[in-house]
Amino acid sequence: MSNELSITLVKSHIGxxxxxxAVLLGMGLDKRNKTVTLQDTxxxxGMISKVSHMVKVNE
Incomplete structure (x- = not known):
């Protein structure tokens, strides 16, 4: 398993x-198509599973 995950917000958080x-903002995803790199913990x-329909994850 990789140490880092690349997470991209693919849909808007409006609505x-x-x-x-709050989960998206906690991960640093405030705009559509923004990508952040976070540790795989x-x-x-758990945060990804809450918003799995909104994000794309690459290991």
């Missing part, structure tokens, strides 16, 4: 519930 918006995997 999402506040909790899902269980906490980040």
């Amino acid at each position: 999402l519930p506040a909790k899902q918006r 269980p906490e980040i995997r």
Whole structure:
């Protein structure tokens, strides 16, 4: 398993519930098509699972 994940926001967060918006902002994804590189931890995997319909993940 890789140490880092590349996460890209592929859909806009407009109209999402506040909790899902907070998860995206917590990962640093505030604009569409923005990509962030985060450590591969269980906490980040949990955040990804909450917004899996909004993001694209590359290992």
